[in-house]
Amino acid sequence: MRPPATTGLREARLLGPADLPAALAVCAADPVAAVLAAGRLEIATRAGLGAAGGQVWGWPAGGPLRAVCWSGANLVPVVPDPADLSEAIDAFARAARRQGRRSSSIVGSSGAALGLWHRLEAHWPPAREVRAHQPSLAIDRDPDVEPDPRVRLSRPDELALVLPACVAMFTEEVGYSPVAGGGTAYRERVRSLIEERRSYVRLERADDGPDAETLVGFKAELGAVALGVAQVQGVWVDPRYRGRGWSETGMAAVVADARARVAPVVSLYVNGYNSRALRSYLRVGFEQVGTYATVLF
Template structure:
């Protein structure tokens, strides 16, 4: 546990170290679906160290056992378990975030914590591009209710050339801009790593110029939960049930080989996607929010 600084108030947050990772992961395990995004980075950091995990970890309060944490990396992810004062914890995290300046591309996680944190950051940080404040968090811990598509499988490294364009098209549809437009290799490296780690799923087609009809990734993985991200069906193949059978295949493979619970979150206004996931067997277990910059 990080040592308390003389003069610190009990409701301040503190910067944690590698020695705090086990305690932080125990806290995350109290709400494994809610904390998946942060816990996945902590699982990585337990092997590589926080420095190599490309982020910092904050803990609340300034002294004593951890009650809440916040991962600060490419995303700012607060985790505040039930029974903890979310306003006080997020006020403490906001103080650290304001001190360090905005370095994250989003604030994301359980809705109450994200909105409490953003309420304190908004007056002093650059304006958000979009605030998505109603994103049902869904999970399934049993067999899918529809037949899995036998053609959906893990992609392989040689398929990067067709998987990457599909990922870019999905990103543009979902977020509104291309992740590769500014140059650099960060997005391509991320897709390559997902393929290498067995966390990229595809259905291949023989239609000229449209080699992938369905794709999805496991964007965050812990021993308890695998969170699906980047679900996409090529517009040419929509309306044929590929999203249902494809997701059923992802669920079956993931539960058998990765983690017992499969989760995801989706915008509440995306009624078609919600119907699809519920037909597969996902049930709502909470609500996320995302602030995009």
């Protein structure tokens, strides 16, 4: 049995560069659950915390780290041991109240994410939406569905095609346009995923005429990669092509390429109410390994 830390149980501490290996070791206890935080920590390890776009808190304040929380565009708590959950989330909530709300969401394993929100709800502005049940799925083998041979990596010269599809997906999923206020940061995110070979598309011609529009029929991205896990985000099929099984064959193509080229485990999380998407991913060969929750502001 691990002895408790003797000091600092009530508080979290701000971590620095020297603490990043220990923080990643905490995440490695459950890489699928922690991939969002671990992805930022790996960037911080390579290029510095400034380049990663946030800061990281560790708990307890004294002694070996047992939990971490990434604070950037998303607030992502990681508490591998359920026995630590209450004290660690108490400490992260105090740190978040001191900082004030800077993140657009709280996301992570459901117990940690919802626990953090319950402690912050009386102190922060109201949430726009709470998605309390999001099955976390993973696959570490070949897909059960034949991959779509037309799904491939996006090319840098296709940004003008890919960006509108990403905006449409985001707006449909989250409820507002990510480029309503200019969208420079969102465009840069899409561009960087393409350049990092983490963006997938299937292109279509809208009709057979000489001036037919080329558009994205299917798309997905590897939104977070760390600790041998590639998390798929932004899966989207153009409405005119839905009902044809493209989400299944497209995801099979993403899984096959990502496992061959990026990470041995491919994961994603899906809204619990989206039973059609959940059935599609299970047919591809994903299995549920946990539950996420997301609080949107």
